[in-house]
Amino acid sequence: MKDMISDHLIAEQPWYRPTGNELSLFEAAYAARMPVMLKGPTGCGKTRFVEHMAWKLGRPLVTVACNEDMTASDLVGRFLLDADGTHWQDGPLTLAARHGAICYLDEVVEARQDTTVVIHPLTDNRRVLPLEKKGELLKAHPDFFLVISYNPGYQSLMKDLKQSTKQRFGALDFDWPEEEIETEIIAHESGVDPETAKKLVEIGTRARNLKGHGLDEGISTRMLIHAGKLIAQGVEPVPACTMALVRPITDDPDMRDALDAAVATYF
Ligand SMILES: Nc1ncnc2c1ncn2[C@@H]1O[C@H](COP(=O)(O)OP(=O)(O)OP(=O)(O)O)[C@@H](O)[C@H]1O
Numbered sequence: 133m134k135d136m137i138s139d140h141l142i143a144e145q146p147w148y149r150p151t152g153n154e155l156s157l158f159e160a161a162y163a164a165r166m167p168v169m170l171k172g173p174t175g176c177g178k179t180r181f182v183e184h185m186a187w188k189l190g191r192p193l194v195t196v197a198c199n200e201d202m203t204a205s206d207l208v209g210r211f212l213l214d215a216d217g218t219h220w221q222d223g224p225l226t227l228a229a230r231h232g233a234i235c236y237l238d239e240v241v242e243a244r245q246d247t248t249v250v251i252h253p254l255t256d257n258r259r260v261l262p263l264e265k266k267g268e269l270l271k272a273h274p275d276f277f278l279v280i281s282y283n284p285g286y287q288s289l290m291k292d293l294k295q296s297t298k299q300r301f302g303a304l305d306f307d308w309p310e311e312e313i314e315t316e317i318i319a320h321e322s323g324v325d326p327e328t329a330k331k332l333v334e335i336g337t338r339a340r341n342l343k344g345h346g347l348d349e350g351i352s353t354r355m356l357i358h359a360g361k362l363i364a365q366g367v368e369p370v371p372a373c374t375m376a377l378v379r380p381i382t383d384d385p386d387m388r389d390a391l392d393a394a395v396a397t398y399f
Contacts, residue, residue: 137231140192148184149317151309158185161302167255167278172306175352178281182236192233194224198243204250220266229261232275240280255300322360331398332356338394346387369399
């Protein structure tokens with residue numbers, strides 16, 4: 133089991149460009165063992181930030197992509213039957229709590245509320261995880277730390293975290309970086325020159341202004357990086373932007389025209 137957790141250690145520094153004081157706030161929260169919620173739209177750097185922090189703090193990182201079919205057993209663990217009989221297998225949350233990893237529950241709002249409540253005893257000063265089926269009360273390793281991500285845009289009355297869950301966390305807001313910083317990120321991650329990266333960011337800014345006027349979500353940093361990677365592969369900028377930025381985000385013909393026009397302004 134020790135070996136399984138060492139698989140989660142991050143050997144090389146994941147490049148992360150800070151956009152504010154998030155590094156020091158996260159470190160302080162970690163030192164205080166105050167669970168952290170990263171709030172922000174899809175593709176704005178939350179996962180990269182957690183990876184960077186796990187590397188910086190020297191902790192293994194166990195990531196779980198949450199979904200509505202996920203059960204408490206998927207997080208905590210279950211008995212498995214094999215040729216030698218039954219044996220217990222820790223779920224990702226238990227693995228992290230037992231060995232002192234950072235557990236990152238990505239898009240936690242996707243999980244049903246009856247699944248999410250299993251984190252409650254781990255996120256207050258008890259720091260325990262009851263493994264009811266196994267009859268074990270696991271005391272979390274002193275280095276165990278819980279991080280969740282949450283996209284406020286997706287929230288609805290049907291799908292939201294309970295107040296009793298929210299109030300266990302400190303929260304850091306993530307958003308699209310300032311243009312200068314996002315340009316640096318696009319250039320670094322995709323390999324395009326800074327001038328092209330700047331144009332992509334400007335297209336992104338225009339498209340983000342359409343959010344709420346026909347677009348559900350703005351073009352993410354991730355999508356701009358995709359466009360940059362196609363350009364770095366030798367694809368002409370217009371088809372690269374059409375493929376990476378316009379086509380994935382909307383099927384509405386008027387919206388596609390508006391985005392195509394934004395691309396044509398810069399390339
Ligand atoms: N501040 C940043 N420093 C370095 N890279 C960044 C930064 N912000 C965004 N990126 C880049 O954007 C990509 C997408 O970010 P990331 O995967 O962290 O998004 P996310 O917010 O976790 O999205 P999701 O909620 O969909 O998982 C990263 O792979 C990275 O290349």
